[in-house]
Amino acid sequence: MPSSTENPSLSSEQRPAADALGGSDAAATVLQGAPAFSPLYQQIKTLILRSLQAGEWKPGDMIPSELDLAARYRVSQGTVRKAIDELATDNLLVRRQGKGTFVATHAEQHIQYRFLRLLPDAGDPGSQGPAERHIIECRRQRAPAEVARQLGLRSGDTVVQVRRVLGFQGTPTILEEIWLPGHSFKGLTLETLSTDKGPMYALFETQFGVRMVRAVEKVKAVAADADSAPLLGVQPGHPLLSVERLAFTYNDVPMELRRGLYRTETRHYHNELS
Amino acid sequence: MPSSTENPSLSSEQRPAADALGGSDAAATVLQGAPAFSPLYQQIKTLILRSLQAGEWKPGDMIPSELDLAARYRVSQGTVRKAIDELATDNLLVRRQGKGTFVATHAEQHIQYRFLRLLPDAGDPGSQGPAERHIIECRRQRAPAEVARQLGLRSGDTVVQVRRVLGFQGTPTILEEIWLPGHSFKGLTLETLSTDKGPMYALFETQFGVRMVRAVEKVKAVAADADSAPLLGVQPGHPLLSVERLAFTYNDVPMELRRGLYRTETRHYHNELS
DNA sequence: CAGTGGTCTAGACCACACT
DNA sequence: GTGTGGTCTAGACCACTGC
Numbered sequence: 001m002p003s004s005t006e007n008p009s010l011s012s013e014q015r016p017a018a019d020a021l022g023g024s025d026a027a028a029t030v031l032q033g034a035p036a037f038s039p040l041y042q043q044i045k046t047l048i049l050r051s052l053q054a055g056e057w058k059p060g061d062m063i064p065s066e067l068d069l070a071a072r073y074r075v076s077q078g079t080v081r082k083a084i085d086e087l088a089t090d091n092l093l094v095r096r097q098g099k100g101t102f103v104a105t106h107a108e109q110h111i112q113y114r115f116l117r118l119l120p121d122a123g124d125p126g127s128q129g130p131a132e133r134h135i136i137e138c139r140r141q142r143a144p145a146e147v148a149r150q151l152g153l154r155s156g157d158t159v160v161q162v163r164r165v166l167g168f169q170g171t172p173t174i175l176e177e178i179w180l181p182g183h184s185f186k187g188l189t190l191e192t193l194s195t196d197k198g199p200m201y202a203l204f205e206t207q208f209g210v211r212m213v214r215a216v217e218k219v220k221a222v223a224a225d226a227d228s229a230p231l232l233g234v235q236p237g238h239p240l241l242s243v244e245r246l247a248f249t250y251n252d253v254p255m256e257l258r259r260g261l262y263r264t265e266t267r268h269y270h271n272e273l274s
Numbered sequence: 275m276p277s278s279t280e281n282p283s284l285s286s287e288q289r290p291a292a293d294a295l296g297g298s299d300a301a302a303t304v305l306q307g308a309p310a311f312s313p314l315y316q317q318i319k320t321l322i323l324r325s326l327q328a329g330e331w332k333p334g335d336m337i338p339s340e341l342d343l344a345a346r347y348r349v350s351q352g353t354v355r356k357a358i359d360e361l362a363t364d365n366l367l368v369r370r371q372g373k374g375t376f377v378a379t380h381a382e383q384h385i386q387y388r389f390l391r392l393l394p395d396a397g398d399p400g401s402q403g404p405a406e407r408h409i410i411e412c413r414r415q416r417a418p419a420e421v422a423r424q425l426g427l428r429s430g431d432t433v434v435q436v437r438r439v440l441g442f443q444g445t446p447t448i449l450e451e452i453w454l455p456g457h458s459f460k461g462l463t464l465e466t467l468s469t470d471k472g473p474m475y476a477l478f479e480t481q482f483g484v485r486m487v488r489a490v491e492k493v494k495a496v497a498a499d500a501d502s503a504p505l506l507g508v509q510p511g512h513p514l515l516s517v518e519r520l521a522f523t524y525n526d527v528p529m530e531l532r533r534g535l536y537r538t539e540t541r542h543y544h545n546e547l548s
Numbered sequence: 549c550a551g552t553g554g555t556c557t558a559g560a561c562c563a564c565a566c567t
Numbered sequence: 568g569t570g571t572g573g574t575c576t577a578g579a580c581c582a583c584t585g586c
Contacts, residue, residue: 037582039555065571076557081572089363091548097572098564115547121492214548218395220538221495221513239495239513245547262495269493271545273389273519274365311563313574339552350576355553371553372583 044073044083052092052103053250059105059205063093066101092213106212107202114201115215115245118174118262119270128169136163136231138190140182147179150246151254158182162193165231172232173267179257184210210255215247219269228261241269318347318357326366326377327524333379333479337367340375366487366524380486381476388475389489389519392448392536393544402442410437410505412464414456421453424520425528432456436467439505446506447541453531458484484529489521493543502535515543 048069057063066084070077084101087093094102106114112130119125143151143159153159159179166174178200180188185208196203204210224238232240241262249255262269322343331337340358344351358375361367368376380388386404393399417425417433427433433453440448452474454462459482470477478484498512506514515536523529536543 041555067571078558079556082555084572095572096565098566098570100571117545117547214546217545217547219493219515219543219545221515221536222538223513237511239497241493241495241515244542264494264496268518271391271491271493272488273391273491274488315574341552352577353575356574358553369553370584372551372585374552374584 040075041079041082041086044069044075044080045086047073048083048087049092049250055209057103059103059211060108061103062100063103090214104211105202106199106205113199115212115247117217117269117271118264118267120168120267131173132167132170134165134167135190135193136165138162138188138193143179147257150257151179151181153181160185160188162188164193168267171263173263174260175228175231176258176260178259181255184208184255210249212247212255213249215245217246218244222261224261232261232263234263238263240264243269314349315353315356315360318343318349318354319360321347322357322361323366323524329483331377332483333377333485334382335377336374337377364487378485379476380473380479387473389486389521391491391543391545392538392541394442394541405447406441406444408439408441409464409467410439412436412462412467417453421531424531425453425455427455434459434462436462438467442541445537447537448534449502449505450532450534452533455529458482458529484523486521486530487523489519491520492518496535498535506535506537508537512537514538517543 048063051057063069064072066077066080069080069084073080084093084095088095088101091104094104096102120128138160140158140160143153143155143157145155147153147159148155148157151159159182162176162178162180164176164178165172166176185204188208192203192207193200201212204212220242222240222242224232224234224236224240226236228240229236229238232238234240241264243258243260243262245256245258245260246254247256247258322337325331337343338346340351340354343354347354358367358369362369362375365378368378370376394402412434414432414434417427417429417431419429421427421433422429422431425433433456436450436452436454438450438452439446440450459478462482466477466481467474475486478486494516496514496516498506498508498510498514500510502514503510503512508514515538517532517534517536519530519532519534520528521530521532
């Protein structure tokens with residue numbers, strides 16, 4: 001135990017929360033001007049987040065126990081607990097009683113597609129086996145202006161473009177166009193994608209160290225055009241769901257833009273509101 | 275109020291009620307079969323929920339302070355706190371520091387439509403003022419089989435059917451068909467609906483004591499049919515978003531079925547995934 | 549000022565998973 | 568049994584709101 005002067009009323013100033021136990025300490029940060037009050041557990045949350053970004057703990061790994069972290073950050077278990085709680089509700093960590101707390105991953109999640117909201121109208125979702133996948137193409141090119149804008153790239157930067165079709169029980173159902181920053185996805189090839197089984201986001205984690213954390217989608221109704229229609233086996237003009245997804249890594253950095261066309265004759269986009 | 279509000283029954287197995295928790299219990303009850311362990315804060319949550327359902331505290335009301343509730347249920351403040359925390363993340367309660375904890379309401383929420391996910395493609399959501407509303411009809415009838423099924427009614431029970439159009443800046447955009455259990459919405463008329471300003475869900479709260487708590491939606495792409503097209507000012511065949519919403523009150527009781535057709539030329543259905 | 553929710557601590561004990 | 572997360576308590580103090 002360090003200096004017995006660990007007095008309980010540390011809340012008035014920002015606690016440095018010495019990262020390693022090495023004890024850089026006592027350097028109470030002075031809150032000048034604007035910086036609003038930030039509770040300790042928020043600071044802990046940020047520190048944990050930083051370790052996640054830095055790859056100190058990788059997807060699927062178990063992170064140190066609450067007591068270990070409490071010792072490391074020099075706070076009580078309850079404070080660490082609250083930080084982890086929030087990270088868990090954000091789906092960045094997964095708690096498992098009796099075992100430990102783990103870094104969330106897109107692999108090993110018994111739900112095949114974590115972000116895909118398309119469900120069959122009837123029957124349970126798991127009943128129709130995995131989707132059939134056909135990669136149409138995978139090439140590197142210069143980012144179109146709109147793509148660059150959404151991915152936070154400079155217009156002209158290299159992106160990887162992937163096109164593929166997903167089918168269920170022999171019926172082509174989803175046509176997707178995916179753009180990824182070339183810089184972060186060096187070496188992604190059609191070969192890689194075609195060979196791989198399992199969710200694409202799992203591949204991104206294992207092969208490129210990129211973990212998608214959250215996403216926003218814009219959904220519209222559109223008519224199938226001459227290009228898309230044959231790939232989905234419908235007539236031009238057929239109504240399709242257009243789903244544009246922007247997915248983010250840690251720190252709200254956009255890392256993927258995905259434009260999908262969904263057939264919804266026997267499936268629907270499912271959403272829960274509260 | 276009279277002191278009749280005594281401690282409603284907590285599961286006796288783990289809580290000897292008032293006495294010191296020294297070691298007096300150990301009443302390791304052998305409940306075999308189903309009844310799994312239920313933490314105290316969950317029981318508290320259920321009790322609070324019950325009070326909400328019973329209307330002891332109405333939407334907009336302030337509920338008793340944490341310390342009051344802790345005394346009432348004979349538990350610590352922390353336990354009440356955790357119960358309230360969960361109810362707050364479920365959007366059933368709203369905490370306001372320094373003021374109190376309040377029952378959530380659809381009125382007074384600066385967001386006009388709590389469940390409506392349709393946003394303009396560009397510009398901020400609040401910029402285009404309120405929607406223009408036209409009630410087409412409001413009548414009582416026997417529930418079609420499918421409607422009855424989803425609302426948990428017997429086929430043949432009375433339902434209120436409402437049809438209306440919402441427009442933005444002069445453009446009809448949403449055509450909705452709404453079914454409500456007749457039993458819970460006695461006295462709902464076209465007159466009432468037309469006169470009222472503000473969200474329909476707010477009206478439901480104030481006039482009928484029905485608070486919608488959560489909802490699930492099924493979204494599809496469809497083609498405008500001959501009936502809908504003129505009401506939305508589009509050609510038959512025009513692609514529209516079909517949004518079927520089932521909304522629930524407390525206790526997951528279904529209370530509204532709503533089928534909407536959305537024009538999405540300049541708007542999109544927005545969704546956040548995590 | 550008093551009252552409310554919000555943070556933090558320290559310690560006890562319970563439930564669960566592995567070995 | 569040991570180690571993990573999960574629950575519960577009691578008490579202290581902080582931050583915000585309104586009288």
